[in-house]
Amino acid sequence: MLSRVADNLYWFSRYVRRAENTARLVGVGSQLQLDLPRSVRFTWRPMIDTAGAGEVFAEHFPEAGDDVVDSEVVRFLLLDERNPSSLRTSVDSAREILRSIRDSLPQDVWEAVNDLHLYIGVQGERSLSRRYRVEFLNRIIDGCLKVSGLLSANVSRDIGYQFLRLGTALEQADMTTRIMDAGASGLVTPRNEEDREAFQNMQWMSVLRSLAAYQMFRRHVRQRVTAELALRFLLQNNEFPRSVQFCLARAQSVLPTMPFRPGVDRHLNRVIGLTRNADPAYLAARNPAAFMDEVQVHLSALHDAIADGYFHG
Template sequence: MLSRVADNLYWFSRYVRRAENTARLVGVGSQLQLDLPRSVHFTWRPMIDTVGAGEFFAQQFPQSSDDVGDADVVRFLLLESRNPSSLRSSVDAARELLRSVRDSLPQEVWEAINDLHQQIETTGERGLSRRYRVDFLNRIVDGCLKVSGLLSANVSRDIGFQFLRLGTALEQADMTTRIIDAGASGLVRPRNDEDRETFRNMQWMSVLRSLAAYQMFRRHVRQRVSAELALRFLLQNGEFPRSVQFCLSRVQNVLPTMPPRPGVDRHLNRVIGLTRNADPVSLAQRNPAAFMDEIQVNLGRLHDAIAEGYFHG
């Protein structure tokens, strides 16, 4: 397979999964905002920092304060074409990449990506409002899952499919850490310390739900949601497909089907060890954002090794 085609397949799957998880990320805030009493202050600004777009947001919107409202943040994360990690940018990028590899993927995938594009163009503005936002986000998630299902069910298990799997697993690991980061980054500010633990656990419940993990958490853990238990499940559970550990194991299973690249294996083993050795008790006692950032940095290095080894070498 040409390295250019492999690169496009890898990034196509990453952009589809990024679009899905961007919708899920906004869903964390939207669900929390609906569940919380009006007396509790909800802060949207940390979500922009979570996706690594804080400096870009400040440059584009210099008048915005740290207490920026949900309308500006949601528009920036979902529809802002100047934001390279927005929902719209991710779907548009996936669509453009698919143009160049249409011969490698079923026609139904092209149709499903076009449906997503049209959904954003026709209902995106309405979906920014609180009344219609949850429905809009659910439709986007369903559309992305349809693309993932078509890829899983209708694509031959050749080397191209392995690059699709590789991109999906790496992007999901990264986005899971970002959604964890968002849920733990002070979105909720209770007025007194007595309510802090209650609302903190509510945040973690929203994180689990946004990753479609709440029912599986209840099935595996069988305890009330807490920061420690949610972190352990989302970071280290080996059976839930969106956990960081599961995604890294999937990458580990894909690599033997490809030409060996020692640099890729080295970076992968480093991030696997970091995740396995994490202490959820310690992370829960402090803000886990620094640890999530560390995982993201190491996932970035793993991506660089993959790009160097398979696409640009």
């Protein structure tokens, strides 16, 4: 397979999964806004940093500060074409890649991605209103899951499919840590210190729900949601498809089907060890966000090793 085609397949799957999880990330904030009492202060600004777009936001909105309204943050995360990780940019990037490799994937995939592109163009502005936001986000998530389902059901299990799987695994691992980062960030400021734990647990419940993990959490853990238990489940569970450990294990299972690249193996084993050896109780008691940032740095190094080993060699 040409390295250019492999690169495009890898990034196509990453962009589709990024679009889905950006919608889920915004869903964390939207769900919390619905659940929290009006007396509790909710801050949207940390979510931009969680998405890795803090510098871009500061460049284009230098006077915004920390006290930005939800519609500005939602517009930036979902619709702003100047944001390289926005929902619209991700879907448009996936569509442009697919345009150049349409012979490699079924026609149904093109139609599903194009449908998402058109839907965002027509209905995107409505998502800025709280009244229509959940409906919009759910429609985007469903559309991305449809694309993933078509890829899983209709694509031959050749080397190209393995690059699709590798891109999906890395992107989901990265976005799961970012959504957990949102749960650990200062989105909620309770008036009374004694209420902090209760609202923290509410944040983690929203994180689980945004990742469609709440029901599976209850099935596996059978305890009420706490920061420690949510972190343990989303970081280290070997059976839930969006847990970081599951995604890394999936990437590890893909590598034997590809040409051997020692740098890729080395970086993957490093991030697997970091995740497996993490202590959720320690993280919950201190600063989970710092650990998520560390995992993201290692995932970025793993991506660089993949690019150097397979696409730029």
